[in-house]
Amino acid sequence: MRKFLGPIVLNVFAWTTILAVAFPLFWMLVTSVKPQSELFRRPPTMMPEVWTFEHYWHLLTQTNFLVYFRNSVMLSTVTTLLVVTVATLGAYSLVRFRYRGRESLAFMVLFTYLLPSVVLIIPLYLMLVSLGLSNTLFSLVIAYTTFALPYALWLMRSFMAGVPDDLEYAAMVDGASRMGAFVDVILPQLLPGIISTALFTFILSWNEYLYALVLVNSDDARPLTTGVMNMLISSFNIEWSLLMAASVMMSVPLIIVFAFLQSYLTRGFGAGAVKG
Amino acid sequence: MTTLTQTPLERRYARLGLLLIAPTVLIFCAVIIYPLVSALYLSLFKVFTPTLESSWVGLANYRELLASGMFWSALVNTLVWTAGTLTLQIVLGIGMALVLHQNIWFRSLARSLILFPYFISTVVAVLVWKWVFNDLYGILNHLLMQAGITNMPVDYLGSMPNAMISVILVGAWKYFPFVVIAVLARLQTIPEPLYEAARIDGAGPIARFFDVTLPQLRDVLVVIIMLRAIWDFKEFDLIWLLTGGGPSSSTETLPIVVYRQAFALNQMGMAAAWAVSMMAILLVFMIVYIRKTRDKGAV
Amino acid sequence: MANVDFRTVVKSFGTFTALHGLDLSIKSGEFVALLGPSGCGKTTTLRMLAGLEFPTSGDIIIGDRRVNDLPPGERDIAMVFQSYALYPHMTVAENIAYPLKKRGVPKAERGPMVAKTAEMLHLTALLDRKPKQLSGGQQQRVALGRALIRDPKVFLLDEPLSNLDAKLRSQLRAELIELHRRLGRTMVYVTHDQLEAMTMADRIAIMEGGNLQQFAPPAEVYARPANRFVAGFIGTPGMTLMDGMLVQSGNGWAFETEGLRLRLPRLIDSAKPGAAAFGIRPEDVHLGSGDLTGEVVLTEATGHETIVTVAIAPGVRVIARIPGTPALRIGDRVPVTLDAARAHVFAAGPQGARLNHPSGTADADEAFNIATPLRVASKGVLS
Numbered sequence: 001m002r003k004f005l006g007p008i009v010l011n012v013f014a015w016t017t018i019l020a021v022a023f024p025l026f027w028m029l030v031t032s033v034k035p036q037s038e039l040f041r042r043p044p045t046m047m048p049e050v051w052t053f054e055h056y057w058h059l060l061t062q063t064n065f066l067v068y069f070r071n072s073v074m075l076s077t078v079t080t081l082l083v084v085t086v087a088t089l090g091a092y093s094l095v096r097f098r099y100r101g102r103e104s105l106a107f108m109v110l111f112t113y114l115l116p117s118v119v120l121i122i123p124l125y126l127m128l129v130s131l132g133l134s135n136t137l138f139s140l141v142i143a144y145t146t147f148a149l150p151y152a153l154w155l156m157r158s159f160m161a162g163v164p165d166d167l168e169y170a171a172m173v174d175g176a177s178r179m180g181a182f183v184d185v186i187l188p189q190l191l192p193g194i195i196s197t198a199l200f201t202f203i204l205s206w207n208e209y210l211y212a213l214v215l216v217n218s219d220d221a222r223p224l225t226t227g228v229m230n231m232l233i234s235s236f237n238i239e240w241s242l243l244m245a246a247s248v249m250m251s252v253p254l255i256i257v258f259a260f261l262q263s264y265l266t267r268g269f270g271a272g273a274v275k276g
Numbered sequence: 277m278t279t280l281t282q283t284p285l286e287r288r289y290a291r292l293g294l295l296l297i298a299p300t301v302l303i304f305c306a307v308i309i310y311p312l313v314s315a316l317y318l319s320l321f322k323v324f325t326p327t328l329e330s331s332w333v334g335l336a337n338y339r340e341l342l343a344s345g346m347f348w349s350a351l352v353n354t355l356v357w358t359a360g361t362l363t364l365q366i367v368l369g370i371g372m373a374l375v376l377h378q379n380i381w382f383r384s385l386a387r388s389l390i391l392f393p394y395f396i397s398t399v400v401a402v403l404v405w406k407w408v409f410n411d412l413y414g415i416l417n418h419l420l421m422q423a424g425i426t427n428m429p430v431d432y433l434g435s436m437p438n439a440m441i442s443v444i445l446v447g448a449w450k451y452f453p454f455v456v457i458a459v460l461a462r463l464q465t466i467p468e469p470l471y472e473a474a475r476i477d478g479a480g481p482i483a484r485f486f487d488v489t490l491p492q493l494r495d496v497l498v499v500i501i502m503l504r505a506i507w508d509f510k511e512f513d514l515i516w517l518l519t520g521g522g523p524s525s526s527t528e529t530l531p532i533v534v535y536r537q538a539f540a541l542n543q544m545g546m547a548a549a550w551a552v553s554m555m556a557i558l559l560v561f562m563i564v565y566i567r568k569t570r571d572k573g574a575v
Numbered sequence: 576m577a578n579v580d581f582r583t584v585v586k587s588f589g590t591f592t593a594l595h596g597l598d599l600s601i602k603s604g605e606f607v608a609l610l611g612p613s614g615c616g617k618t619t620t621l622r623m624l625a626g627l628e629f630p631t632s633g634d635i636i637i638g639d640r641r642v643n644d645l646p647p648g649e650r651d652i653a654m655v656f657q658s659y660a661l662y663p664h665m666t667v668a669e670n671i672a673y674p675l676k677k678r679g680v681p682k683a684e685r686g687p688m689v690a691k692t693a694e695m696l697h698l699t700a701l702l703d704r705k706p707k708q709l710s711g712g713q714q715q716r717v718a719l720g721r722a723l724i725r726d727p728k729v730f731l732l733d734e735p736l737s738n739l740d741a742k743l744r745s746q747l748r749a750e751l752i753e754l755h756r757r758l759g760r761t762m763v764y765v766t767h768d769q770l771e772a773m774t775m776a777d778r779i780a781i782m783e784g785g786n787l788q789q790f791a792p793p794a795e796v797y798a799r800p801a802n803r804f805v806a807g808f809i810g811t812p813g814m815t816l817m818d819g820m821l822v823q824s825g826n827g828w829a830f831e832t833e834g835l836r837l838r839l840p841r842l843i844d845s846a847k848p849g850a851a852a853f854g855i856r857p858e859d860v861h862l863g864s865g866d867l868t869g870e871v872v873l874t875e876a877t878g879h880e881t882i883v884t885v886a887i888a889p890g891v892r893v894i895a896r897i898p899g900t901p902a903l904r905i906g907d908r909v910p911v912t913l914d915a916a917r918a919h920v921f922a923a924g925p926q927g928a929r930l931n932h933p934s935g936t937a938d939a940d941e942a943f944n945i946a947t948p949l950r951v952a953s954k955g956v957l958s
Binding site for chain 2: 007010011013014015017018019021022024025027028031039040042043044086087089090092093094096097098099102105107108110111112114115116117118119120121122123124125126127129142143145146149150153178179203206207209210214224225228229232240243244246247250251254257258262265266
Binding site for chain 1: 625626627646647648652653654656657658660662663664673674677678721731
């Protein structure tokens with residue numbers, strides 16, 4: 001009896017907790033497809049009685065959502081490309097080369113990885129204003145490198161350390177230069193790590209709020225985070241369905257990553273966060 | 277390392293290494309080191325944000341800040357928030373990791389569902405929770421009232437201590453998956469013979485947890501706690517978006533004060549002083565964390 | 576084909592010195608094994624030759640070129656790594672072709688060369704596989720193939736067989752000997768396994784603590800170990816070594832240890848009385864006759880021979896190698912002869928120098944033949 005009951009009790013308990021954790025996300029989805037009238041019904045309906053996508057339609061046609069979305073895609077893509085490129089070369093240097101100051105550099109990377117954004121934001125704001133870059137996507141790219149680059153370097157460093165030294169040596173003995181060995185042998189081995197790092201950097205940039213809040217106050221350059229928050233603040237009566245639809249749409253890239261590339265996220269966790 | 281480069285070949289490699297790290301160093305200097313130094317410098321001035329007019333005041337900003345009760349209350353708020361949410365994250369995280377380590381139904385789906393809150397934008401998390409917390413139409417109040425726990429709608433974010441508790445809970449919800457994944461990864465490397473030996477010695481499930489699992493998790497937990505403590509301490513988005521520091525200033529943590537000083541009260545110099553003071557406190561955590569990881573040979 | 580010279584090469588890592596002024600001249604076409612326990616400096620030596628480590632001082636010469644400042648790719652060497660270091664994302668064919676590609680051999684020429692190498696190493700059927708899909712032995716062959724496809728001046732092999740099982744190891748050992756004979760190339764082979772060094776090498780460089788201990792053909796290393804370290808390191812089971820005193824006895828010499836006095840012929844002229852070590856190989860210990868009596872302490876039969884440990888005095892044990900399985904039991908008392916003519920005497924200390932001229936020929940095979948079972952040995956040495 002206990003043999004059968006044990007797993008069932010465990011599963012029921014486990015799934016109750018998991019569903020409780022996931023409930024707000026479920027509620028977000030449900031709210032986004034309910035008609036406005038059903039929203040204020042008491043008691044609330046757990047599943048929509050009428051399914052509607054009018055909020056999504058409204059969001060895409062009547063609001064600046066698509067502009068924000070485009071801005072976020074641009075911003076995150078450019079930041080990711082820049083940061084991953086610089087971090088891959090930097091990590092190769094930090095892990096595989098010997099020169100004076102290398103240790104202190106590695107220490108600095110870790111230090112900046114832990115640095116709070118609010119400390120940098122005031123001088124960065126002043127700097128970008130004086131360069132005439134405020135209210136541009138480019139200013140956000142610059143700001144985002146402050147947290148994305150140390151993070152990416154830290155991850156890449158750990159991935160780089162996982163590529164056996166002998167592979168590089170073998171390529172060099174076989175006639176490759178150091179950069180040749182890097183391109184022919186290390187880079188292919190590093191690819192999963194690069195993908196992981198790119199995903200993390202992209203998500204980090206996609207979700208960033210504080211810099212966007214401070215550095216941009218025109219709709220042309222606003223990314224999704226501040227853009228959607230603005231929709232909450234500026235509307236007279238809060239349209240929760242619309243906001244939930246916006247939240248769902250905003251999470252689309254993430255849902256795609258989760259569906260297809262989740263193993264890379266877990267890998268990044270192992271490399272960056274926990275191993276230190 | 278005291279190995280100085282000697283042979284021409286070694287020197288050539290070292291030059292290449294420096295070339296490869298150069299972009300990193302340049303970017304670091306421009307967007308991190310320079311701002312960091314200017315923050316220190318700025319904290320010695322009085323700056324009016326809109327006009328950027330400034331005048332030297334020396335350490336007056338710091339004196340004013342330490343003398344005001346606001347600093348200490350913000351520090352207390354920060355510590356309450358950090359300690360509260362961190363504790364919940366760790367407890368929930370370990371618990372959920374232990375559950376997910378078992379052979380439950382649809383384990384990978386369960387893992388995805390648990391992981392999701394960590395990766396969604398704080399903006400999304402806050403919007404969803406604000407809707408859940410909504411006093412009139414929120415599902416939470418409805419459920420509580422239906423269950424008879426309360427007969428009045430609860431104001432989750434607009435009164436104390438509810439606001440602090442809500443912020444802590446949402447923080448725990450958003451960030452505990454980090455602990456789950458980190459602990460889960462470690463759990464999977466604990467050798468099974470340890471458990472078998474404990475079982476043979478007559479240890480029950482609870483004894484096995486405390487005698488085998490917990491000691492094995494110790495190292496990774498120390499690292500997780502340090503890292504999460506640093507990140508929670510400097511959290512801005514979640515609290516700012518949920519309560520804006522309110523009601524009045526009862527959830528106003530240090531990062532929020534920095535932001536308000538700079539961009540609402542237009543006192544850039546003062547804000548820099550706040551930021552530097554906050555850094556000083558964080559530095560303690562950071563040094564401990566860096567020491568810990570260095571011990572493990574990570575640096 | 577080229578000779579390889581190390582001229583007073585020193586290698587330090589910070590405060591630790593891995594190599595204290597190595598002088599080593601490898602002849603063109605020679606197969607040299609660098610042999611020693613881990614941490615002896617053999618791998619560092621090989622990696623410096625490859626250009627993967629940089630000497631602190633001294634010169635490394637391949638052919639007539641000083642290669643210290645040349646990157647590995649310009650040294651005209653090929654190397655087989657202990658980990659094989661196969662490129663995981665390339666197929667077997669691409670792995671083998673990589674050195675050609677890097678040296679600008681046109682694609683059209685690469686194909687036939689890869690095919691030829693693959694055939695030689697029985698890899699033809701595996702050319703489209705990735706390294707992960709291969710067994711350890713097959714991976715080893717691919718690593719060899721990648722080294723063999725070019726015609727480099729020197730082949731470097733870093734413990735290439737250590738990750739294989741015993742049977743495969745002996746098979747590949749034979750193949751490597753055959754390869755060397757056919758190609759006639761200079762080969763430098765790092766190993767900690769004396770069997771590999773003894774069976775394959777023309778000369779063995781035995782290293783310990785960053786110093787070269789002896790550099791000589793296998794038979795000589797076995798028959799005339801230059802010092803106590805080499806004597807103890809080479810041979811399985813090892814030479815019985817005992818510490819004692821060297822004393823003058825009449826106009827000759829004797830070795831004294833607890834309750835035992837052995838007369839020694841043929842000491843070198845510079846020998847002085849004092850602390851010393853006496854060594855005798857198991858095949859030079861004969862049971863069944865002699866002036867000494869010993870008690871059998873342990874017998875280990877392997878089928879074709881039996882290793883017998885005999886206590887000949889309180890605290891003094893010697894090991895004897897007897898062909899076949901003699902009817903000996905633990906506790907039996909047997910007469911023992913130590914073949915003094917074939918004994919070894921070393922100065923005190925772990926690396927004490929050799930103090931006697933051995934009589935045995937340099938031919939190790941003969942040493943085996945002399946030791947017949949329970950032979951009546953007439954040369955008792957107990958004084």
